[in-house]
Amino acid sequence: MEYMSPSSGLWSGRKRAAIRVRAKIMDSARSWFKIHDYVEVQGPIIIPALGDRPSSFKIRYFGEDAYLTQGSQPYADTLTRNLGKVYMIAPVFRAEKMSTGRHLAEYWRIEAAVPSCSLEDLIQTEEQLVCHISNCLSKDAKEELNLLGRSVGDLSKIRPPFTRLTYDEVIEMLRDAGYDIQWGATLQWEHEEYLSLQFSQLFFISEFPVGLETYFYESHPDKAGSTLSVDLLAPEGYGEISTGGIPIGKIGELQRMMEEVGVSPAEQEWYARLRKMGHTPSAGFALGVERITQWICGLEDIREASAFPRSINEIYP
């Protein structure tokens, strides 16, 4: 394992600018949440090790196994039930072996959960938040954006509504472009990149097939096999920056869905225990801090968006 930063302790001007932009993205996101009466919260980082979860880092917790969180969506029920609209900015962790320049093992997310919120409301919430961030940055980060060679004018012009595609439409677009992809398949990085290069503005992809998303979203009322889920993608090849949807409400349906996609009984138990503490219908999304920083700054390598990046086999000091 390599502990030393390849670039020594002194950062390039680009890296300094990127880390300053990252701070301003967080600040502008918080100002939007504050204006709209969201309560700031922190979900747990250490979670119970129920089930076998190779995508999570395992820790030894007072002699027993536990995992590092992959996101606080499972805790949104308790939070929205007690506090209404909530948001958090916190680190999450993924132990999957993914390519180094595109994925981090440790990254920060802006997560939000909104009680009694439709998919359309959720999409509009994300649009407003991301427009607020872009517009704030175009005013507050001119110097950094100029240094990074990004257009301040383009950022200031970002307005809702963003282009909206469904998963079904995206599969058609990809097949028309010659990709060999079936309905129901996960979008790979090459697919996202192709789509992302077709647009000069942010765009949504909604209604993913059952079983494709990390969390368990409600079935679409008018479209069998599809869910109330939505991703937000950045243009110019940067790809997915946010994922979200409406989590399944009924415990029976949740358990049926978990069985269908092969979640182990032990992990099902964790969701069931959380759900037994009560359910508030809500919708939520998570925006990747390093991903939105990468897009706004035009960074080739996502590690430039983190002061001390952690990726597969790499821990800089």
Next chain:
Amino acid sequence: MEYMSPSSGLWSGRKRAAIRVRAKIMDSARSWFKIHDYVEVQGPIIIPALGDRPSSFKIRYFGEDAYLTQGSQPYADTLTRNLGKVYMIAPVFRAEKMSTGRHLAEYWRIEAAVPSCSLEDLIQTEEQLVCHISNCLSKDAKEELNLLGRSVGDLSKIRPPFTRLTYDEVIEMLRDAGYDIQWGATLQWEHEEYLSLQFSQLFFISEFPVGLETYFYESHPDKAGSTLSVDLLAPEGYGEISTGGIPIGKIGELQRMMEEVGVSPAEQEWYARLRKMGHTPSAGFALGVERITQWICGLEDIREASAFPRSINEIYP
């Protein structure tokens, strides 16, 4: 291990108020840092597993061992060198077996680092920050504080300077009160509690003996055996809410100090590697989010200051 919250998913009014106050503490701290031109940063959560560190949680990181951070002070050099004054609000982790109602295994800290800053400047920085937080809360959290039975008037009256004691003075006070404690000993919880009950306002304890603090602080230029370190304690028995000081600059002195207090050669190597990336003289402190929340809200159990508390042998869902 117990996974279920003792109180079910529905929180008491006190807990809701405490979590809202916690959010407002973070918000007011950030507004102070923003006014004073600090750059917001995030240190790493996963750190290299050099040395044997029973007080840190161990994780499996792509087939190798790593640890969860206990705080980003060792990374302050790189951050201040590249960005000047910095702050972060992030989770930290302690695997020590400490009493459940007073200590958390996972908690959040407000950390700051300031280049070229004397101990006196550091003390004044903390005073200003904590006064700003208290005064903001007295305006923005009246409803929550009333529900919790805390005096809004008392918070609004908090002003610098806070009482300043040295470690030497504190040892004398404790011996006068009948405690059997020698100069050089760590202050135990009972000592902190006794001291904290003697004051109705916040107070500092500075110049701790070499080897007592978690980090490695500069030797006091006029007092052999003492360091340039300072803790901030809350009154009414709440005890320590912040710890800080001036980290040792010279690599040779740092290594001598680490050897003196018995740091393993492997862990010394981690500090040495970080230091080889360059050093900027700076001072820093860390304010415990749950600790300041506990004091401001008057909470008996620190777990009330966290939405999903993790303490020894306990992971609520």
